[in-house]
Amino acid sequence: MPGEPADQLPVVTARTPLRDVALLLVRDGLPGVVVTDADGGPVAVVTALDLLGRLVPEFVREDPALARVYDAVGSAESWRELGARTIAEIFGDGDDWHRAIAAVDDDATAIEVAAEMLNHHTSVAVVRPATAPGGPAAAPRLVTVQTVIRGVLTAKGEWPPPAT
Template identity: 35%
Template sequence: MSARDLAEPYPHVTTDDSAVDAVRLLAERNLPALLVLDTDGTPYAAVPGSQLVRQLVPEYVMEDPLLAPVIDERHAEAMAESLVGKTVAQWLPARTFKPPYVGPDAGTMEIAATMARTHVPLVAVIEYVGDQGRLLGVVSAAALMRHLLAAGGQA
């Protein structure tokens, strides 16, 4: 089955959107990763939720994990407040990469290999017309697994 057939709509934000709105989208929709598009609609980043949580943890706690048990809920409120006034682009981890993507005719093995190689649970399906890309949808790890189970008669 081709990527075009497996692609599903996926909620996304743009680099100019509010970081608070991005966190709200991730949390309310139970998303495995945040898909971020440039303001022109091309994929900018796909960041697993765990990496976004990492952005909320103070550096001193990352350096000394023994501090984590002694930090109380007041600090949790401060973590949430640190998002206010930031755009998604300002909040994303410094080491974000373009989201993994494939063309619309890619097969399931190409999609699976891309997902496995990048450690991101979704792959964007991009159709190019000239040098302009257009997001057709996303193949998530769950959708890929559903397809593989059905193809193997295990659905």
Template identity: 35%
Template structure:
């Protein structure tokens, strides 16, 4: 089994996409993350859904989870509203990390190793300068468990 056998079309966003729009895309399509592309449509980064949460959840709640409990429920339920006016670029790590990207000939073990090493729930598959789509952790595990 190769990446070409597991790849599927996958939505993309740009650095300037509003983060609220990206969050809506993640939620509406039950996606583990999004591929951030440049002006040519080639991957720049993978943005796991957890990065959106990291931007939305106040730092004090991330550092001390007990503080999240003292926020009243009405305010806690609206924490994503803090993302208004922010773009995808703000959800990405400041220091560039290894891009989880491969070619269509990558084996399942290569895909799994790349996901594990980069802690990414998806891998962008690029062939001949063109984004083909992504292999998701779910697709990889579905195949591996059935094999």
């Protein structure tokens, strides 16, 4: 979104244990963390929802009756094993992430960013670096869903909200 300041999110690598990611997301209440490659380029975003998806097994999500049975003991046990594993071990290799990441151009409008986020089911998008390929890697620029909503509402003249 032209003129919008970039959002700041912590940067981790694919070798970061999920336990550390959880600490960042939960302690600091952040929507996600950015995973970078060896050159510092963003390859993926792990959001709080991604983390939640790993805490609740698929079979519980598919069966509402089991969601009532599945207790915290189960989640805690699976977390003991999951927490020590790295992001790459849990979410797959970087090639998959390159395809999955929500990436937008520097001059994308709020609606374009919103559409990209919704299509990727993510609350964070990465702004493609303006530098030419092969140039020095800049720190990843990010847009969070809160920024996008503010951008959409501002464009519609509904932001800031009227005083009541």
